[in-house]
Amino acid sequence: MYPFTANQIYIRNAWYIAAFSGEVSRQPLQRTIMDEPIVLYRTEAGAPQAMWGLCAHRNFPLAEGKLIGDEIQCPYHGYRYAVDGSCAHVPGQSTCPKSFRQRLYPCIERGGFLWLWMGEASKADAALMPPLEQVGADQPNWTMVPNEMTAIPARWPLMIDNLMDLSHIGFLHLRSIDAPGSGEAPPEFLDDSAFKVTRLLPDRDSGMLYVRYAFPDRQEPVDVEIGVEFLTPGFLAAYMRFYEPGTQRQQLLGTSYHYQGVTPESRTSTLGFSALVRDIQLDSHVFDEWLKSSVRKTREEDKMALAHLESYAEQYADVRRELSGVNDIAAIRVRRHLSQLLEAEERSAESTDQ
CATH class of the missing domain: 3.90.380.10 (Naphthalene 1,2-dioxygenase Alpha Subunit; Chain A, domain 1)
Incomplete structure (x- = not known):
């Protein structure tokens, strides 16, 4: 992609601003970054969260949903996801898939912004801010x-x-x-x-x-x-x-x-x-x-x-x-x-x- 010759389009192992701190609240917010839909919200304790923004059930945008405690609920069929990305509730059944994890994005709040790491989570390093x-x-x-x-x-x-x-x-x-x-x-x-x-x-x-x-x-x-x-x-x-x-x-x-x-x-x-x-x-x-x-x-x-x-x-x-x-x-x-x-x-x- 002009002006570069690499086939890769994005530099993922870096910190990027996803929102102003004041934009992130208990009302879920969706942002698209590097073609990826991401939902942003805060836990009851005020900690920012960044999660893959589509429900794993049928790809409905989670930003259209609501928070129940610290779990985000899809408004389409009611699937809920915990802060660790696990599926916390599937309507009509008493169990959830234990191995499933919705993608989470490392995030840091600093300087009035919420910053996300778009690359490998294991490489996220606050020193690279x-x-x-x-x-x-x-x-x-x-x-x-x-x-x-x-x-x-x-x-x-x-x-x-x-x-x-x-x-x-x-x-x-x-x-x-x-x-x-x-x-x-x-x-x-x-x-x-x-x-x-x-x-x-x-x-x-x-x-x-x-x-x-x-x-x-x-x-x-x-x-x-x-x-x-x-x-x-x-x-x-x-x-x-x-x-x-x-x-x-x-x-x-x-x-x-x-x-x-x-x-x-x-x-x-x-x-x-x-x-x-x-x-x-x-x-x-x-x-x-x-x-x-x-x-x-x-x-x-x-x-x-x-x-x-x-x-x-x-x-x-x-x-x-x-x-x-x-x-x-x-x-x-x-x-x-x-x-x-x-x-x-x-x-x-x-x-x-x-």
Whole structure:
């Protein structure tokens, strides 16, 4: 699948956002991730659960059912499943198949999200979670504003490409983000892997919308750094940092992160989870609402652009014919990294089958 050569479509041995924490309740919720229907709910004690979302009896969606204690009941014929995946009740009979287990997905609740491990459960490792604490999550003197999930009608690698080349802010998002000059600012690669790339916009006027909301009393210009860091296949963090001008980025005024959860829904659709995390104007409802409105506009713009790319991907997209420039270096290196992960999982699957 473009832009990779591996036959495997998804990187399964990684953590992916399935929902905002606030979405998961005693009312079952269904999400499709990597073509798999999954039902999400909470036990009476509040623990999140993630289970194969179709009843094993006749494939009715369990999210349409209800919870009886900690057992989820299918509304079609009343089959019930316990938190360990076992069949707990079959109407009309006193016994249940003892060997049966509905598939369960390892899950972790962190940073305001519910994360699922889509690969082999035995390989699920909390240490492979993205280092959220490094980007402000659950940290003192930071605030998080959950934003929304956007259904993107395009394959997940296109969304990662989009995020790793922020030069499009100066063109596609010229009005919604209001960062003039960002399209022409040269990228800076801060490490050899180039999984983190920045752009510096020096001496931005205090009237720039982002600056105005972040520092409403400021009259002087600021240096603005725009960046993005790829952390895992399912999570990237874009950001703006603000500095006193002329200090070579030594006097930091504040940082605003935009979390980007990239969760493959199907071969040609992606769930994009958005949250805003900052250490500026922590209690400003006005800043909250402007950020959410601005990001909503940018995500609709991205959705439109990625839908166009997806419509041509199967027939015309070919990495051997792509015209690339300096702005693509980070995206291409991330592509190579993702290709290695896909190929490693493909080799592992092949050796298991033999």
